Amino acid sequence: MTPKRVDRSARREQILAAAVRVFARKGFAATRIDDVAREADIGKGSVYLYFDSRDALLSAAFEAFAERSRNVLQQAREGTGPPLERLGSLVRSVLEALADEPELARILLDLWSSGREESQLPLDMPGVYSEYRTTIAELLREAEGTVREGVGEHHATVIVGAIEGCLLQWLMDPRLPITELAEPILDVCVEGVRLREEA
Amino acid sequence: MTPKRVDRSARREQILAAAVRVFARKGFAATRIDDVAREADIGKGSVYLYFDSRDALLSAAFEAFAERSRNVLQQAREGTGPPLERLGSLVRSVLEALADEPELARILLDLWSSGREESQLPLDMPGVYSEYRTTIAELLREAEGTVREGVGEHHATVIVGAIEGCLLQWLMDPRLPITELAEPILDVCVEGVRLREEA
Amino acid sequence: MTPKRVDRSARREQILAAAVRVFARKGFAATRIDDVAREADIGKGSVYLYFDSRDALLSAAFEAFAERSRNVLQQAREGTGPPLERLGSLVRSVLEALADEPELARILLDLWSSGREESQLPLDMPGVYSEYRTTIAELLREAEGTVREGVGEHHATVIVGAIEGCLLQWLMDPRLPITELAEPILDVCVEGVRLREEA
Amino acid sequence: MTPKRVDRSARREQILAAAVRVFARKGFAATRIDDVAREADIGKGSVYLYFDSRDALLSAAFEAFAERSRNVLQQAREGTGPPLERLGSLVRSVLEALADEPELARILLDLWSSGREESQLPLDMPGVYSEYRTTIAELLREAEGTVREGVGEHHATVIVGAIEGCLLQWLMDPRLPITELAEPILDVCVEGVRLREEA
DNA sequence: TATGAATGAGTGTTCATTCAT
DNA sequence: AATGAATGAACACTCATTCAT
Structure with a gap:
């Protein structure tokens, strides 16, 4: 029914967790999308498949x-x-x-x-x-x-x-x-x- | 030859006060040097006559x-x-x-x-x-x-x-x-x- | 996942060649990164994907x-x-x-x-x-x-x-x-x- | 007749000499009007009383x-x-x-x-x-x-x-x-x- | 004449976002 | 879906030049 729904949401969580770790370390202002992608071990562009914007990460x-x-x-x-x-x-x-x-x-x-x-x-x-x-x-x-x-x-x-x-x-x-x-x-x-x- | 007309430290305070007002309103991260200059009603470059950098404003x-x-x-x-x-x-x-x-x-x-x-x-x-x-x-x-x-x-x-x-x-x-x-x-x-x- | 389509070092050479042409024409001091980018027909930011700084262009x-x-x-x-x-x-x-x-x-x-x-x-x-x-x-x-x-x-x-x-x-x-x-x-x-x- | 002509031209020479010393040291591109004024031991604005522009110093x-x-x-x-x-x-x-x-x-x-x-x-x-x-x-x-x-x-x-x-x-x-x-x-x-x- | 405070146009650089592959 | 090369808007900071004193 929702063949990849679980995957998708798990991926989202993975990225969010990575973002939170980086935010915790460097602060939101100093955090680059690149940092988050690297921490989540994915490509930079992929972040945007799960979040609309950098700000959306903080909102999440x-x-x-x-x-x-x-x-x-x-x-x-x-x-x-x-x-x-x-x-x-x-x-x-x-x-x-x-x-x-x-x-x-x-x-x-x-x-x-x-x-x-x-x-x-x-x-x-x-x-x-x-x-x-x-x-x-x-x-x-x-x-x-x-x-x-x-x-x-x-x-x-x-x-x-x-x-x-x-x-x-x-x-x-x-x-x-x-x-x-x-x-x-x-x-x-x-x-x-x-x-x-x-x- | 003519000694300074402006009181350096008064000027500094004036700019700092403007900066604090803007920081209060928009937050440091969202504050541009231009905002501070405009709030202090001076030119952007003048901020740098009294503060070394944007960060120096926050330090002050x-x-x-x-x-x-x-x-x-x-x-x-x-x-x-x-x-x-x-x-x-x-x-x-x-x-x-x-x-x-x-x-x-x-x-x-x-x-x-x-x-x-x-x-x-x-x-x-x-x-x-x-x-x-x-x-x-x-x-x-x-x-x-x-x-x-x-x-x-x-x-x-x-x-x-x-x-x-x-x-x-x-x-x-x-x-x-x-x-x-x-x-x-x-x-x-x-x-x-x-x-x-x-x- | 898709490997790089562009040949990094070819691209680098292309930009360097553009830079050299502009340097030759206007001199390094008068050359803006924008000039180089325009000459290479790329965006200004792209220059920085291949060179660390304006000076790095001259070094190259x-x-x-x-x-x-x-x-x-x-x-x-x-x-x-x-x-x-x-x-x-x-x-x-x-x-x-x-x-x-x-x-x-x-x-x-x-x-x-x-x-x-x-x-x-x-x-x-x-x-x-x-x-x-x-x-x-x-x-x-x-x-x-x-x-x-x-x-x-x-x-x-x-x-x-x-x-x-x-x-x-x-x-x-x-x-x-x-x-x-x-x-x-x-x-x-x-x-x-x-x-x-x-x- | 020309009461301060000598003075004026001497001043000009003094500034030019200072400029040449700074140019020699740092190069024209890296030389600031401020550097020249300081080397000539005069105020920055005074340079402009004797030279039209920074470039004019190099021309001179x-x-x-x-x-x-x-x-x-x-x-x-x-x-x-x-x-x-x-x-x-x-x-x-x-x-x-x-x-x-x-x-x-x-x-x-x-x-x-x-x-x-x-x-x-x-x-x-x-x-x-x-x-x-x-x-x-x-x-x-x-x-x-x-x-x-x-x-x-x-x-x-x-x-x-x-x-x-x-x-x-x-x-x-x-x-x-x-x-x-x-x-x-x-x-x-x-x-x-x-x-x-x-x- | 002399000054230096003030200015703002100009520029190197960064980085969020897009998009071709 | 995934990538990362490409982009250009945005911004901190510099500095030649002006001008009030």
């Missing part, structure tokens, strides 16, 4: 990243158990997912840059972060009674910020122990919103 | 940013009063400084990208964040007895992360009320490390 | 010239017969070779200029002339007994000079009958060194 | 060179004594003049290049060489009876060639002892045309 990388995000968030929303524990799982999942695919993480630097309003590529990074915030805000709302009064959307923003900000520091300085940061993040963020059971 | 922008950073951090270190309150002031100062110069803030997106290891421009962004962490870690240390045990460097990273991560979200979506985030950040971060006065 | 032209030189000199060294007759053949060969490829001859003007010490391009023109002199000095040495005493390296320099100087004048004024100058050169140079059979 | 340098040539040739024409001896004096004068002002000599490389037909600057180098040849041909004609039959214009070309060709080799390789070449040149050129007094 964004999509891959956004999909990971959606998955992690969906799990958090569908999870059961105490909301603050699900928040903890969410934070750990995010960091693990990034630590698992450090190359995908490194392209965040380019995705952030390209998210700019006047950019030609309107990758919907704002949307990704908006979803993050919404999901976490929802968890906080569910946790009503466990968290202090007044905790709300802004605190969700801070929690997302803490995660992304740690990630950012790791990207700037890979010596930072990104996985070890999960607990401190939770320490700060979860304790930072938890209701104090004052005597 | 980094320097401007780094100087702001150093000032804010210095104030935090020299401040008096309870450490956690000084942490609060620091957080507010950082956010205010960035909200005051949103264009300078937006080039952070480019500075982060250029911080990449293989980049040609050795902008010392890692150094900037390292100083941030050190300063905050110092405040936390001074706050010993007020903060929970085990609170340390990693928590400093989380606090820096929360600030930068909120900033990041604001950059992605300028509708976020960046200055209003100071209190939630402190809410989370300060409460997140403060000793619980358990009965 | 030098190589072509140097190869011709080496061939002519080798023939002179390998020749048989009385040395002074071989000198005559050498002189005639040099002039004929240049008259045959007047465009290659005209780039001599540029090669001489580029031979300057501080030049970026280390075209070994001095080496070429040094070989000329050595070869001719060798012929003169072999001719010992036929030439006057005291005839040596300096006279070789003068003979090379006479050839190149005639060439120079022809380049300045193409109406000079370069090939007809072979005999006068020999007249002067050979008679100028030949032993006088004094009574 | 040519004029200076051509004037030296004319002087030397005039002396040869006006001289007395046996023609072949005057030819000897001429050769020596030319070489001495060049050895005296090696910088003026070095710009020959640029003058030759710029003499090209399609060049924008039609420096009359062909004219200079033509005069050389005419003068020497005249000497040879006067020497009728002392030189072999058939010696004529072409031999004049060869003699001019020998001089210029030695000069060329010296310019390519300054280690060649230019002044020591006068005698070999005469050896070859004068003996090369002199009538053999056969027994």
